Amino acid sequence: SAQAKKKPVVGLVMKSLANEFFKQMEEGAVAFAKKDGSFELIPVGMNSESDIDTQINAMDNFIAKKVNVIVVAPADSVGMVAAVKRAVDAGIIVVNFDVTLNKEAMKNAGLPADFLFVGVDNAEGAEIVGDHLGKTIGKGGKVFIIEGNPGADNANQRKEGFMRSVKKYNLNVLSSTTAHWETEEANTVVTNLLTKYPSVKGIMCANDSMVLGAVRALDAAGRKDVQVVGFDNILPVQDLIKRGKCLATIDQFGPDLASNGIRAGLRMLKGEKLTGWQKTPLRLVTKADFK
Amino acid sequence: MNMIEFHSVTVQFTGVKALSQVDLNIEKGEVHVLVGENGAGKSTLIKLLSGVHTPTEGSILFDGHPFTPTTPRDAIKAGIRVVYQELNLLPYLSVAENIFFERLPQKHGLVDFKKLYADTEVHLQEVGLEVSPQTPVEHLSIAQMQLVEIAKALSSDSKLVVFDEPTASLTPREIDRLFVLIKNLRKKGVTIIYISHRLQEFIEIGDRITILRNGTKVGTWGIRDLTTDEIVKQMIGKDIGSGYPYRNDVVPGEVVLSVQNLAYMGGPATGVSFAVRRGEILGIGGLIGAGRTETMRALFGADPKRGGRVLLDGKEITIDSPLDAVNHGICLLTEDRKNQGLILDMSCAANTTITNLRRVSRFGILDKSAERKVSEQYVRELAIKTSSIDQLARNLSGGNQQKIVLAKWLFRSARIIILDGPTRGIDVGAKFEIYTLIGELAAAGKSVIIVSSEMPELLGICQRILVFSKGTLAGELHRSEFSQEAVLSLAYKAYLTVPRQTIGKDAPQ
């Protein structure tokens, strides 16, 4: 309708909606758009988490479509910079959320260093949950780190956060291996690592999907003495925490993340000037939360 | 009483009318011979019965009822079995499974392999093929595969059996046996349609004969109502000289190629030794499985050798691949045209020039008009019947496919030309042309080696015949010594000295 056409259009570039974390985020954004009603939302997801290509295509398509605001969660902190620059040059307001664009790359592309970013500090989250694990198993405890996709930014940041806890608690990292964010692979990897290092006391998983696999590996091996921590706070992991099979995870308030980004974009559209890192909250989730 | 009636049947392919208004009755219990030039439409007629093709116009009655098969299954259900001209076997499966796979014997829902192999033995003995039922078909020679096809067709009860050139690669021994089988079938009241280009054969076996020319029926006669000359004349529309175009005027020159103890893998270690002269036509005879094909393939580098030396113009050369051989001016026309000779899904032109692409290209870029010219020239010279040179090789009749294979090697113009079964499936008229052509090659100083199972052909055009027996050279005959008996007695030589084995490579065929 003619009225709808006058509403500003917001393009939301997400990561893989197959991941329930991002799906919840998208649903949160859609719900927000419906309630707010002052803008039109076009959400786009990808086929896989490392699918930079589809994201770039989506960006270009949004530019061609001349949307007013693009809110983007980059699949690659460097790879997205050029496309963001194109959008900015085309006069579109761009909000970066979830994964921060690479500072050096931004500088190189001519984007301001204080370019707006809305999101959590992944490293900080990993550190919080890592500290909790450190406290629980004690100084010098033996741990595995189950990493996300090698080369993925949030995977790198979470590992970095874990490593800070490792240092603080003088933990002994027996192995740091990728399971590509996947349940099945995490199950296989942890099963095999348990064979190699039976003395392990803690497992840090870079996301909750991998927690599911790790916990099953411990179950199958009959190990009740190993603590697992994760990241994302998905429902099945909440269940595991309730049942004492998982120690803790990090809630990034996913459903609100994209909406926060959109809100910032709409404010800028009205002429406000927002810059820098607008940190969004994080929360440690443990069994205590379900009492 | 008619088994089959064709009523003004027409078959139209894109560009070709393969059959036009053909009326034909096949009586119950007769052996009906179907002859005609290459591309006359014989195979097409047969494929109407088996549901491979359907008539564009006209109708067919089978046993008095209208018959419209749309799949081969319909034909088999009606009791029609066909031995197709082109082999259709399952290479990785065993001989037994190939013969019986339409109705594998079962016990409790499982394949009864014991019975399968036992039954197969019986059928193999019938056709005179002495290989183990468990041999994978890919290990057989063309002739052996042909026998498997025949055994397959005979393994079930049927009302009508069609043979489309069953003997093209068989030697007299198997042919005799086949004829006994056919006569037995006829006694049982089975109707038989028999297609062949070998005059002597069908005169021996047939009751009536129908001649096709260019897709139309010339007529049907009792087999004894026509002389062989008349048959040939009706077939190709003109007289050809009887006999073979033997060139007395060509005298072989110096030795060009000499082979010493050439042994193929799986053959006797001593191998064979022989020499070929400039301008000579050398025949190679023997029974099926005598190792003729294998020796020639080893010579050509198509298969690895077990041992031996090859000398060209007195100098030793190494041939490890067909590429080496061709570079030395040696070529080989393989016996299996479908799998080894032709690229079925490419045009006649492309098939013709593949042996010598350099001659139809410049700086690696194809000169399509030069290719056209070459290809059209061979179509003319060899009277290849095709709608155009762009026609796919697959769509040619069997004999015309064979001519394409011949053309491709003529185009290479090698010095030493080895032909393994060059006239397989070629009609009488064209055969004569091909013999003439071979004579001309010899006259031009080329050396020709012909491997053939058709003895009259060897006796007719060769200056010398080598006879193989069980992988060894049993003897050599000069033109003055030529006779069927002489060749046969040499061919059996190696088998008579050892006890007969039933299974294994060395089995006499």
Next chain:
Amino acid sequence: MNAQKITRSLLREAGIGVALLLLSVVFIFFAPNFATFANLRNIFTQISINTVIAIGMTFVILLAGIDLSVGSVLALCAVVAGLIISNPSLPVGVAILLSILSSVAIGMVCGLFNGFVSERWKIASFVVTLGMLNIARGLALEVSHSRTIFMFPKAFTMAGDLTLLGIPFIFLIAVTLVVLAHFILSKTVFGRLIYAIGNNEEAVRLSGHNPMKYKIIAFVICGATVGIAAIMYMMRLQIASPILGVGFELSAIAAVVIGGTSMLGGKGSLIGTFLGACIIGVLNNGLLLIGLGDFARQIITGFIIILAVILDTYRYRLSKALST
């Protein structure tokens, strides 16, 4: 005579077995804890799912087809079965039975679609199953709202940890299916026809059979094994997620091809497929136990896959060397 025949046929089919043996020997020496009973059990569990999918894939590849959709279809089966089984309003027994049946049924329907469309219109199965890969994944995400489904009844999840004489239950399922399928392929008329069609479809057609029927059935079988694999997956991980199974087609095809089945059809065996799946499983397990870094492990995996198959080409020489 007969013993000789068996050895020969084993070596023909099991050429890749030599590679498996060598690999295992290397790991026994260099990978700590590789040769323990617990680890063997882990390997068994880990190869079960791939083995089952590869069984169905073998049927399809023997007919010169390919099925790229197995991973996505697995997800779809699992998600639907997961929704049924975690439905608290159903009695546990009914829920379990229904979920197993529906998983297999969905797999078979997807297979039927793949087979029917590719045969009816004579389209490359690569394209049809690529389409199905997208369709099934989309459906799985839609049906589950991209949520991971969990909370399965105890009676069901117990099966995942069940062992018989120390051998994991799901591995027993896999082995049973291998034996069954090997039996079908080598001993039944249906099986022989599968080989025959893969060899020379035209010849089979001329002999009065309908190759189309068998080709469609092969896809349906493949779908059924995927449905079974989905249930095994749920037993093992106690979840059903719409994103599982990504890349499974590659592992399954790899098992089949490493096992010596020709992608051009007509040649190959299920024993080979099973050994192929074992190679992949042992490789993943052993390299991790050796304790290499992620990247080095990936590189070495690549080389060993190639080496194993190269070794296979030398099996004749090897078999001679071993027998003297």
Next chain:
Amino acid sequence: MNAQKITRSLLREAGIGVALLLLSVVFIFFAPNFATFANLRNIFTQISINTVIAIGMTFVILLAGIDLSVGSVLALCAVVAGLIISNPSLPVGVAILLSILSSVAIGMVCGLFNGFVSERWKIASFVVTLGMLNIARGLALEVSHSRTIFMFPKAFTMAGDLTLLGIPFIFLIAVTLVVLAHFILSKTVFGRLIYAIGNNEEAVRLSGHNPMKYKIIAFVICGATVGIAAIMYMMRLQIASPILGVGFELSAIAAVVIGGTSMLGGKGSLIGTFLGACIIGVLNNGLLLIGLGDFARQIITGFIIILAVILDTYRYRLSKALST
């Protein structure tokens, strides 16, 4: 006569073109902004890389081979080229030239490995390139320490945004390569032999050729196109990342197969491949513009891929209907 022949041959090769046309018409009506110049330019850019890889893949598939390693090799090429080009100690011109050369060279070496190993030991190229998929990915991660490489010289990245008469530069590269490769396949001796070998390798060998040579060259060509695609990728995205290219093999093979090339070899054309790549690109773009949900989009993509190829089987009837 001649015009008739051209139409016929176009319809033979371009059956899939009809599907592309129909698809585009639908999108023009239903996808807002689809038919704008800016969007057309986007589509051009988006299909360029897949097109170039698919060119090389066409050579391999025409020979009944397959190359699963293209995505990983692309990453390896890009990472190495990226390290060279972002090296500040090299003069810009030298750095650019060297990085292009090394990218193509690495692609060719990987292709040579694939071709040589699969031909020397007569191993299914599926297995060899599956191995290479792992090897190249591992190397790419190792070489780059799994970091994304960026900061390329302006002179280089400019090329990514360059247009000629509004047409993106990288699309021009792709089209040029399509034309060149089409010429090679249809007009040269080499191309003729590729088709011949794909149809009947044994017959070609017995005609005095060395099929092995041509098969290896085909893999090398495929590697070279991957090397070129890597450079194009870097121009477009201004980064080189070790994780890029995952799944590219599937898109490239899909373009080839949708374009009508048979996976059994010997049959197909580059024009078809190009149209196949276009279909995939238009589909991705148009469905996005229509604004469907992700899952629905995925499901519909699956169906349309299948439908497009089904439509292709009706081209004869269609061509008649269109001509009257």
